[in-house]
Amino acid sequence: MATTKWSIDPTHSEIGFKVKHMMFTNVSGKFGTYDASAITEGESFDNADFSFSADIASIDTANADRDGHLRSGDFFDAENHPKLTFKSSAFKKINDGEFELTGDLDIKGVSKTVKFPVEFSGIMTDPWGNTKVGLSIEGKINRKDWGLNWNSALETGGVLVGEEVRLNIELQFVKQA
Template sequence: METTKWIIDPTHSEIGFKVKHMMFTNVSGYFNEYVATATTDDGFENNADFQFNATTKSITTGNADRDNHLISPDFLDAENFPSISFNSKALTKVSKDLYKLEGDLTLKGITNPVALNLVYHGVMNDPWGNQKAGFEITGKINRKDWGLNWNSALEAGGVLVGEEVTLQIELQFIKQ
């Protein structure tokens, strides 16, 4: 079997997330600096191995004060933990284009297994002759599983920051 390596096209990819704020609205954010690779033996339909690494300090939510708080020791502690990584362990076909992507997510020095939904959009050639593969990955994690425990109680009840983080990832890979 021929092994094929793919690298992420960062100009056509987005690593995003959402978290509840004050228990009734979402705050969205992204990572601006990241690398990702995929390795296949016989096409994405049969098997693929994904690796991802994001620079913690590259987090952005559109608010500098919030971003600085997120990279502080209260949350991601970017000085001590400069990256976030994901290494896949299994890719299982669920239906026509839907897969379950399982792997280890390391955040703030803590590694936990996660299961994510992956939609495979297929492979096509771009106008310059590059072969590209498209994916959408979604899932939910509990931030406290990685020691991201900071919060503030609200006067009316509840908390400032939700525990559940929704991952929203759009990936485009280029065949090497």
């Protein structure tokens, strides 16, 4: 069976995250510039091969000062590590519409294996004849696992920035001719 290449549709995708601020509210952000692709056997996503990269300079939390701090050496160090990347090693079907995605996430020169549950929305044809597939990924990582250690203690106890980063990723891929 022939392999099929799928490319990200950035106008219908979003790479989002949330982190606790001052231990009780969430700050949301997203990456504005990214690329992703998938390789499948035919149109079956069983054992699909995914790759993803995001430009650190495109981080957006709706606050220019915070975004600048996130790009600095205290966090992502965008000057020396301009991209974060992900390369899958497995995409296993759990049951109808549910998969588990495993792969290596590389942030700031540190690579760690991660697993995320994926909701597979199915394959559809849009009004212009393009074959598309939708995926939703929600997961958690600990930012300190990748050396994103900066924090500040609060006078009331606790810390300014939570360690857990919750991912909320919506991906739409387009089948390539």
